[in-house]
Amino acid sequence: xxxxxxxxxxxxxxxxxxxxxxxxxxxxxxxxxxxxxxxxxxxxxxxxxxxxxxxxxxxxxxxxxxxxxxxxxxxxxxxxxxxxxxxxxxxxxxxxxxxxxxxxxxxxxxxxxxxxxxxxxxxxxxxxxxxxxxxxxxxxxxxxxxxxxxxxxxxxxxxxxxxxxxxxxxxxxxxxxxxxxxxxxxxxxxxxxxxxxxxxxxxxxxxxxxxxxxxxxxx
Numbered sequence: 167x168x169x170x171x172x173x174x175x176x177x178x179x180x181x182x183x184x185x186x187x188x189x190x191x192x193x194x195x196x197x198x199x200x201x202x203x204x205x206x207x208x209x210x211x212x213x214x215x216x217x218x219x220x221x222x223x224x225x226x227x228x229x230x231x232x233x234x235x236x237x238x239x240x241x242x243x244x245x246x247x248x249x250x251x252x253x254x255x256x257x258x259x260x261x262x263x264x265x266x267x268x269x270x271x272x273x274x275x276x277x278x279x280x281x282x283x284x285x286x287x288x289x290x291x292x293x294x295x296x297x298x299x300x301x302x303x304x305x306x307x308x309x310x311x312x313x314x315x316x317x318x319x320x321x322x323x324x325x326x327x328x329x330x331x332x333x334x335x336x337x338x339x340x341x342x343x344x345x346x347x348x349x350x351x352x353x354x355x356x357x358x359x360x361x362x363x364x365x366x367x368x369x370x371x372x373x374x375x376x377x378x379x380x381x382x383x384x385x
Contacts, residue, residue, distance in 0.1 A: 167193075167380055171300060171380075172380075174270060174300075174303055175191060175300060175303065175378055175380065176191075177270050178268055178269070178270050178272065178303050178378065179191055179376075179378060180272075181269075181270065181271050181272025182268070182272040182376050183272075184272055185272040185273070185365075185366060185367045185368060186367060186368040186369075186370075186371040186372065187272070187274075187365075187368055187372065187374040187375065187376055188372040188374070188375040188376070189375070189376045189377075189378065190375070190376070190377045190378070191377075191378050191379075191380070192377060192378075192379055192380065193379075193380045193381075194379065194380065194381055195222055195223045195224075195379055195381055195383060197379075198223040198224075198225070198297055198377060198379060199223065199224055199225065199227075199228050201377060202225065202228060202262075202295065202377075203228070205260070205293075205295060205375065206234065206259070206260050207259070208233045208234070209233070209234065209235065210234055210235065210259035210260060211234070211235040211237065211254075211257070211258045211259050211260075212229055212234045212235065212236055212237070212258060212259065212260045212261075212262065213236070213237035213238075213239075213251065213254070213255045213258050213260075213261060213262070213291075214229075214261065214262035214263060215261070215262070215263040215264075215282065215283030215286070216283070217262075217263055217264040217297075217384060218264075218325070218383075218384040218385055219264040219297050219298065219299060219383045219384030220262060220263075220264065220297060222383050222384065223297055223379075223383070225262060225297070237251050237254050237255060237258065238251075239251045239252070252282040255282065255286050255290065255291065256285075256286060256289070256290030256291065257290065257291075258286075258290070258291045258292070259291065259292045259293070260291060260292065260293050260294075260295060261286045261287070261290070261291035261293070261294045261295070262294075262295050262297070263276075263283055263286075263287065263294060263295075263296055263297075264296055264297055264298055264299075264302070264383075264384050265296050265298050265302055265376075266302070266310065266313070266314055266318045267302055267303075267304045267309070267310035267313050267314065267318075268296075268298050268302050268303050268304070268376065268378070269303075269304055269305065269306055269307060269309075269310060270303065270304070270305055270306070271306065272366075273307065273310075273364055273365065273366055274287075274296065274363075274364070274365040274374070274376070275304075275307060275310040275311075275314070275362075275363075275364055276362075276363045276365070277314055277318075277319070277358075277359050277360075277361065277362050277363070278358070278360065278361050278363075279356075279357060279358035279359065279360045279361075280360075281360060281361045284361055284363040287363060287365065287374075288363060292373070293372075293373055293374075293375060294373065294374050294375070295375045295376075295377065296374070296375065296376045296377065297377045297379065297383070298376060298377065298378055298379065298383070298384075299379050299381055299382045299383030299384055300378060300379065300380055300381065300382065301382040301383070301384075302383075302384070303378070307364065311347075311348045314338075314359065315332070315337060315338035315340065315341055315351075316336075316337045316338070316341070317385060318385045319332050319338060319358060319359055320332040320333060320335075320336050320337055320338075321385040322358060322385055323356070323358055325385075326356075326358070328354070328356040328357075328358060329354055329356050330352050330354045330356055330357055330358070331351075331352040331354070332351075332352070338350075338351050338352070338359075339351065339352055348362065349362060
């Protein structure tokens with residue numbers, strides 16, 4: 167790995183720990199599932215937010231192994247069943263997710279439309295485990311916003327077939343302004359950038375856990 171990147175990863179992990187978040191480093195996505203097994207107990211209730219990173223790391227196979235009480239929203243037959251799973255997530259033992267960005271100063275930046283993911287990050291599940299490729303590391307919140315508006319949101323809206331400006335143009339229509347434009351954007355009813363959450367110093371030590379992977383993963 168590039169020495170400069172490794173220094174960024176090390177600095178980020180140190181600062182996440184300084185903010186009372188447990189932080190881990192693995193070189194490749196193949197090491198994610200073995201590490202997750204050490205962080206979760208057999209029989210516990212587990213669920214997750216939507217994430218391409220989780221798919222790339224083979225987390226679905228682990229959750230479907232029968233070792234856990236997996237709240238799988240993909241098995242829901244109706245919107246009401248999906249909503250029920252969203253609500254059950256708040257009493258889960260483990261909630262799995264990725265982050266939109268991780269700053270070198272140890273902040274987690276997450277943005278949602280429906281907001282079942284960010285609400286579970288804030289409160290409810292006993293622990294939240296983030297799996298983040300090294301491409302999610304940014305210098306600061308300004309760069310996190312830039313990443314959201316030029317990478318994460320455009321790619322996710324395109325994946326989800328959302329009728330938004332960024333899905334069509336590849337970047338948010340608010341681009342070109344300073345950092346104060348964080349919440350600016352389109353007025354599409356399918357907009358996915360509705361609620362913004364920054365996780366800083368945590369009161370509950372190690373409830374949030376972050377696995378940094380030395381590969382580019384997800385959006």
